[in-house]
Amino acid sequence: MTDTEKQTDTSSIELLSFRVGGQDYSVDIMSVREIRGSAKATSLPHAPSFVKGVINLRGTVLPILDLAARLGLMAGEESERNVIIVVDLGGRTAGLMVDAVSDILAIPTDEMQTPPDLAADDARTFVSALTIVNGKMIRILDLNAVMPPQDEEAA
Amino acid sequence: MSLEVLAVDDSRTMRDMLNLALSSAGFTTHLAEDGVHGLEVLSNIEPDVIITDINMPRMDGFGFMDAVRSEEKWGKIPILVLTTESADELKAKARAAGATGWIVKPFDPAKLVKALQMVTG
Amino acid sequence: MxxxxxxxxxxxxxxxxxxxxxxxxxxxxxxxxxxxxxxxxxxxxxxxxxxxxxxxxxxxxxxxxxxxxxxxxxxxxxxxxxxxxxxxxxxxxxxxxxxxxxxxxxxxxxxxxxxxxxxxxxxxxxxxxxxxxxxxDFDFTPATLSLDLAGGDLAMPNLPDIPGLPPLDLSQDDADPTLSKTDAASGLKGFTILFKPDASLYASGNEPLYLLRALRDMGDIEVSCNTDKLPNIAELDPELGHLEWTIKIATDEPMEAVREVFEFVDGLCVLEISPNSGGSNESLDGEFETASALPTCAPLTTADALEKEVKPLPAETALPDIMPAPSNVEKQDPSEVSPEPVEQQKPTPPTDKATETTKTAPTQPRATVRVDLERVDRLVNLVGELVINQAMLSQSVTEAGLPPNSPVSTGLEEFLQLTRDIQESVMMIRAQPIKSLFQRMGRIVRESSASVKKEVKLHTIGENTEVDKTVIERLADPLTHMIRNAVDHGLESPEKREAAGKPREGRVTMSAQHRSGRILIEVADDGAGINRKRVREIAIEKNLIPEDMLLSDNDIDNLLFMPGFSTASEISNLSGRGVGMDVVKSSIQSLGGRITISSVEGKGTTFSISLPLTLAVLDGMVVKVGDETLVVPLNAILETLTLTDDDLKSLGPDTHVVQIRGGFVPLLDLGAELGYRPPQGKYVGGTVLLIGQEDGNRAALAVDTIEDQRQVVIKGLEGSYGRVPGIAAATILGDGQIALILDPSDLVSQASGKTKQRNASVPLVG
Structure with missing residues (x-):
C-alpha cells in the first residue's frame, strides 16, 4: 500500500487493485466484503472451468471463480499465494481467486475512461473502465459480467 | 391517576391500536379478544372503564355489556362502545344495552382519551 | 421497528x-x-x-x-x-x-x-x-332485556345525590338569584346550559359530575343546582333523577364543543344550550335547540366549589337500606341469593386465573406469540451450526480413540439426542398448516374454471397438515400450474363429461398428509386421464423421442415433464404461459421433493409430490468418489451392496446393469456421472448404493467407499451459485469442508449410464 493516492475530489471512486494472470485489474471497493487466503474448494459437477468450486465461508457456501480462467488469461499458478477476494453483488456473494492484492486507489471519476471498442479478446467484455495510475493501466472489472449467469452455468 | 382500562375487540389490529393509544396516554391497559374473554379478564381486575367492540365471536358486545351490567359490582363501570358507524340509531341501541358512550372507528387517539376522561372524570 | x-x-x-x-x-x-x-x-x-x-x-x-x-x-x-x-x-x-x-x-x-x-x-x-x-353495524336483539337489566341494576349512580343534599342550599328554592349572581359571567362569551338528567343517564354509567368537570376545563363555569323536583326522602324513587343544573360557562369554544361534552348523554337528559347575551354565538346552529329561557334556579356553587360540593356524592356511597333488591334477571346462576353473588356470577371456572390476568394473551384460543420470521431463521441457522459443531466434536472424539462406552462418548450421545430434539422443536416453529396454500388454490380453480367454461369443484383433504413455511411459499407456483393444468387439460368439458356418464361438475382434489417422514401432496382430477397415444405423438412430433422408441405407460406419462412438452393441441387461455410441467418438476426438486404422475384412462390423473418435512437437515450417507466427498440422502437408498462378478452384466458397449433379485438395474458410475473422472470400467468388488425412486424405478450407484452415516445440515446452493444437475444442496462436514448432497432422482433421470470408457469424453448431461 505504498502509492495510495488520496483524492479529496468528491466524485472519486475507491478501487481495490490486484494482479491476476499477470495483469492489473481492480474492483469497486464497495463490492468487496473481505479478502482471504485460498482454501481447498469442493468442485461442482458440470460447472464451467472457471468455477473452482465452493468453500465454507463461516457456515455459508461460497462459490469460487478462477478469475484468470474467467478472463481468458493464463491461469496463474495455484499456490498458497493465491488470494480470494469475496465480493457481493446485489446479494450474490462469490469469491474471486486472484494472484495477489496490490493496493487501494482513489480515482476521480473523470479520470476513468471507457475501454476502446477494438479488442476482440474475451477480457474486453469484463472491463467496464480503464484508468492510468503511475503509468500503469488499471482495468476496472465489471463484476456483473464476471459472475456466472445464475441459470445457465449448469449447462 | 393512572386509569385502568379493559379493551375488548376481536381484531388484533384494533387491540394493538387501542393498546398503543391507551398506553401512550398513561393508562394501564388490559386486552381481551371477545366478550367471554373480557368477562374472564374482568373477574381479575377492577378497571375504571371498559371499551368494547360490538361484533365479536363467542360473545358479542351486547352480550358482554349485558353480562357486565347484570353484575352488581360492575354495574357502574363506564362502558364505551367501539363502532364504525355514528348513526344515532346505533348509539341508541348501544346505549340501550348499557353503554355509557361510544367511540367511532377509526378512532383518533386524542378523542379516545378525551372520551375516556369524559366518562371517568 | x-x-x-x-x-x-x-x-x-x-x-x-x-x-x-x-x-x-x-x-x-x-x-x-x-x-x-x-x-x-x-x-x-x-x-x-x-x-x-x-x-x-x-x-x-x-x-x-x-x-x-x-x-x-x-x-x-x-x-x-x-x-x-x-x-x-x-x-x-x-x-x-x-x-x-x-x-x-x-x-x-x-x-x-x-x-x-x-x-x-x-x-x-x-x-x-x-x-x-x-x-x-349493529345486529341488535337483546335491547329490551338490556334495558331492564340496566334499569334494575344501575339505579345506584343517582342515589349518591342524596347524601350530597346537605351542602345544597335548599332554602333558596323560591328565590330568583339568576338576576344577581349570574351577571358575573353574563358579560363574557359563553353559554348558559340547562341540564336535566333523566334516570336513564345514570343507568348508562354516565356521571353528571364528570360532565361538569369537562365543562370546567373549557372555561369558568358557574353551576347552580335546582332541587325543586327533589321529593321528600320517603317518596324518593332512587331510580329517577331529580336534580337539574344550570351552568353558565365563559368560554371561547364554539357551541359544538360544549355540545360535544354532552354527546354521550344526548337523549338521556333535557339539554338546552343558549349563548350568553353579549357572548359570541357564531357557532349557533339551526340544529341545536337554543332555549332562551333561563331556568330559575339557585346559583349554588362556583367552579371552585364544584369539586367540594359534588364530590361527596361518589357513586360508591350506595344506600343499602333503600336499595332495591338485587335484580333477578341473571341467567347463569339461579342460586344468586348467596352472600357473594359476585363470585357466583363469574362466568368462567377459576382454574385459568393465571392466564386471565395476562395482558393480551387470549385464554380460549391457544396463546400465541408472533415472532419475526428472521428471528426464527436465525435460530434455525444456529441450531444448524450446533449440529455441525456436534459432528465435528464426534469426529474429534472418534479420532482421539476413546472407547465407545467412555463417559465422553456417552455424554456425546446424549448431546446428540438433545441436539436433535432442539432441532425438531425449532423446525416446528417454522411449520404451518398448508391450509393457506390450499385456499389460494381454491381461487385458482375458480378463476381458471371460469375462463375455460368448465364447472369445477375443489376438494381439499388434510389442510391442517403442517409444512415448513418456506416450502409452502415455494409450492405456490408449481401447485398453481398443476391446478391450472388439471382444470385446463385434465378435466373434460361439461358436455363431454355428461356424454361419458359423469357429473357435469368436474372435481379436483388436493390432499396433504405426512407419510414416513415426508409430506405427500396430491393433486387429482376426475377427468379423462392422460391420452397416451396423443402424448406419444406429440413427443415424436417435437423430436423429444425417437419414433420407434418403446415406452411403458409410465414412461409416456413422464413425457409430460420433458422440457418443451405441452399437451394442449390449441393453446388455451391458461396454459401457454411459458411454464411447463418440466418447470414444475424442477421447482419441486429444488425443494428436495419428487413429483410423480399416475393416470387411469377415463378416471383421471393424479400428480403426487413428496417433500421433505424440513429444508434444513437431512439424514445422509457420506461417500467418497475420487477426491470428492458426497452425501447421499438416506431415504433414497434402498440398500448397499458389494458387486460380485455374477451381479454385473454388460448391457451395451458402454453400459452395465446389475442383477438384483431377478431384476436388472442400470449401473451408474457416480464419479463419471458427475464429471469428476472417466468411467472406471471395472466394478466387481466395488460398492454400490441401490437407489429407489418415487416412480418405482431403481438404479445402482457405484461409489468408491462409504464413510459414514450422519445427519447433515442443508446449505442451499441456489442462492449463491445456482442449480447444479444431480446435486440437491451442500453441507459442511465435521472437518469444515463442503460436501455436496446428491439429488439421486435428478442424477438418475439425467444419467448417461456410461460405465465403460471408450472415448475420453465426459458424459454430457442435461
Whole structure:
C-alpha cells in the first residue's frame, strides 16, 4: 500500500487493485466484503472451468471463480499465494481467486475512461473502465459480467 | 391517576391500536379478544372503564355489556362502545344495552382519551 | 421497528391474511349448504374487521370495497337475502378481490378500479343497490332485556345525590338569584346550559359530575343546582333523577364543543344550550335547540366549589337500606341469593386465573406469540451450526480413540439426542398448516374454471397438515400450474363429461398428509386421464423421442415433464404461459421433493409430490468418489451392496446393469456421472448404493467407499451459485469442508449410464 493516492475530489471512486494472470485489474471497493487466503474448494459437477468450486465461508457456501480462467488469461499458478477476494453483488456473494492484492486507489471519476471498442479478446467484455495510475493501466472489472449467469452455468 | 382500562375487540389490529393509544396516554391497559374473554379478564381486575367492540365471536358486545351490567359490582363501570358507524340509531341501541358512550372507528387517539376522561372524570 | 404504528400496520396485514382465511372457510361452509348464522357471521366479521383496520390506516380503497362487501353480507346475515350458488360464487370473487386489495394496500401498489368495479356492480345487482349502509353495524336483539337489566341494576349512580343534599342550599328554592349572581359571567362569551338528567343517564354509567368537570376545563363555569323536583326522602324513587343544573360557562369554544361534552348523554337528559347575551354565538346552529329561557334556579356553587360540593356524592356511597333488591334477571346462576353473588356470577371456572390476568394473551384460543420470521431463521441457522459443531466434536472424539462406552462418548450421545430434539422443536416453529396454500388454490380453480367454461369443484383433504413455511411459499407456483393444468387439460368439458356418464361438475382434489417422514401432496382430477397415444405423438412430433422408441405407460406419462412438452393441441387461455410441467418438476426438486404422475384412462390423473418435512437437515450417507466427498440422502437408498462378478452384466458397449433379485438395474458410475473422472470400467468388488425412486424405478450407484452415516445440515446452493444437475444442496462436514448432497432422482433421470470408457469424453448431461 505504498502509492495510495488520496483524492479529496468528491466524485472519486475507491478501487481495490490486484494482479491476476499477470495483469492489473481492480474492483469497486464497495463490492468487496473481505479478502482471504485460498482454501481447498469442493468442485461442482458440470460447472464451467472457471468455477473452482465452493468453500465454507463461516457456515455459508461460497462459490469460487478462477478469475484468470474467467478472463481468458493464463491461469496463474495455484499456490498458497493465491488470494480470494469475496465480493457481493446485489446479494450474490462469490469469491474471486486472484494472484495477489496490490493496493487501494482513489480515482476521480473523470479520470476513468471507457475501454476502446477494438479488442476482440474475451477480457474486453469484463472491463467496464480503464484508468492510468503511475503509468500503469488499471482495468476496472465489471463484476456483473464476471459472475456466472445464475441459470445457465449448469449447462 | 393512572386509569385502568379493559379493551375488548376481536381484531388484533384494533387491540394493538387501542393498546398503543391507551398506553401512550398513561393508562394501564388490559386486552381481551371477545366478550367471554373480557368477562374472564374482568373477574381479575377492577378497571375504571371498559371499551368494547360490538361484533365479536363467542360473545358479542351486547352480550358482554349485558353480562357486565347484570353484575352488581360492575354495574357502574363506564362502558364505551367501539363502532364504525355514528348513526344515532346505533348509539341508541348501544346505549340501550348499557353503554355509557361510544367511540367511532377509526378512532383518533386524542378523542379516545378525551372520551375516556369524559366518562371517568 | 421503532415506529409502533408501522408495526401495527404490518401486523394488520398479517391479521388480514388470517381473516381472509376465515372468510374462505366461511364461504366454503356456505357453499356446502351451511346457513347457520354463526357461519355467516364469521364471513361478515372477517370483512368487517378488515374494514375496521383499513380505516385506521386510511386505506380507502380497501375500506370502500370492504364496506360494500360487508353491506351485502349484512343482507345475508339479517335474512333479507338468501344467497344462491351464484351469490356465493360472487362472494368468493369478492373475497378474492378483497385479498388483492389487502395485498395492494400492503405493497402500496394500488389496484386498478377495473378490478373492483365489475365486482361491485355485481354486488349492487345482488343487493339491489340499497343505500342504507348506516344500518349495518349493529345486529341488535337483546335491547329490551338490556334495558331492564340496566334499569334494575344501575339505579345506584343517582342515589349518591342524596347524601350530597346537605351542602345544597335548599332554602333558596323560591328565590330568583339568576338576576344577581349570574351577571358575573353574563358579560363574557359563553353559554348558559340547562341540564336535566333523566334516570336513564345514570343507568348508562354516565356521571353528571364528570360532565361538569369537562365543562370546567373549557372555561369558568358557574353551576347552580335546582332541587325543586327533589321529593321528600320517603317518596324518593332512587331510580329517577331529580336534580337539574344550570351552568353558565365563559368560554371561547364554539357551541359544538360544549355540545360535544354532552354527546354521550344526548337523549338521556333535557339539554338546552343558549349563548350568553353579549357572548359570541357564531357557532349557533339551526340544529341545536337554543332555549332562551333561563331556568330559575339557585346559583349554588362556583367552579371552585364544584369539586367540594359534588364530590361527596361518589357513586360508591350506595344506600343499602333503600336499595332495591338485587335484580333477578341473571341467567347463569339461579342460586344468586348467596352472600357473594359476585363470585357466583363469574362466568368462567377459576382454574385459568393465571392466564386471565395476562395482558393480551387470549385464554380460549391457544396463546400465541408472533415472532419475526428472521428471528426464527436465525435460530434455525444456529441450531444448524450446533449440529455441525456436534459432528465435528464426534469426529474429534472418534479420532482421539476413546472407547465407545467412555463417559465422553456417552455424554456425546446424549448431546446428540438433545441436539436433535432442539432441532425438531425449532423446525416446528417454522411449520404451518398448508391450509393457506390450499385456499389460494381454491381461487385458482375458480378463476381458471371460469375462463375455460368448465364447472369445477375443489376438494381439499388434510389442510391442517403442517409444512415448513418456506416450502409452502415455494409450492405456490408449481401447485398453481398443476391446478391450472388439471382444470385446463385434465378435466373434460361439461358436455363431454355428461356424454361419458359423469357429473357435469368436474372435481379436483388436493390432499396433504405426512407419510414416513415426508409430506405427500396430491393433486387429482376426475377427468379423462392422460391420452397416451396423443402424448406419444406429440413427443415424436417435437423430436423429444425417437419414433420407434418403446415406452411403458409410465414412461409416456413422464413425457409430460420433458422440457418443451405441452399437451394442449390449441393453446388455451391458461396454459401457454411459458411454464411447463418440466418447470414444475424442477421447482419441486429444488425443494428436495419428487413429483410423480399416475393416470387411469377415463378416471383421471393424479400428480403426487413428496417433500421433505424440513429444508434444513437431512439424514445422509457420506461417500467418497475420487477426491470428492458426497452425501447421499438416506431415504433414497434402498440398500448397499458389494458387486460380485455374477451381479454385473454388460448391457451395451458402454453400459452395465446389475442383477438384483431377478431384476436388472442400470449401473451408474457416480464419479463419471458427475464429471469428476472417466468411467472406471471395472466394478466387481466395488460398492454400490441401490437407489429407489418415487416412480418405482431403481438404479445402482457405484461409489468408491462409504464413510459414514450422519445427519447433515442443508446449505442451499441456489442462492449463491445456482442449480447444479444431480446435486440437491451442500453441507459442511465435521472437518469444515463442503460436501455436496446428491439429488439421486435428478442424477438418475439425467444419467448417461456410461460405465465403460471408450472415448475420453465426459458424459454430457442435461
Amino acid at each position: 421503532s415506529d409502533p404504528m408501522a408495526e401495527i400496520r404490518a401486523s394488520f396485514f398479517i391479521e388480514c391474511e388470517e381473516l381472509l382465511e376465515s372468510l374462505q372457510d366461511g364461504l366454503t361452509l356456505m357453499e356446502d349448504g351451511n346457513s347457520e348464522s354463526e357461519t355467516i357471521n364469521i364471513v361478515f366479521r372477517a370483512v368487517h374487521s378488515i374494514k375496521g383496520g383499513a380505516g385506521a390506516f386510511g386505506l380507502d380503497d380497501l375500506v370502500h370495497f370492504a364496506h360494500r362487501f360487508e353491506t351485502a353480507m349484512d343482507e345475508v346475515r339479517t335474512g333479507r337475502l338468501a344467497p344462491d350458488a351464484d351469490a356465493i360464487r360472487l362472494f368468493f370473487t369478492c373475497g378474492d378481490v378483497l385479498a388483492d386489495l389487502v395485498r395492494a394496500a400492503r405493497d402500496d401498489t394500488p389496484l386498478p378500479e377495473s378490478k373492483t368495479e365489475p365486482v361491485l356492480a355485481q354486488l349492487d345487482a345482488l343487493v339491489g343497490a340499497q343505500d342504507e349502509p348506516e344500518e349495518e
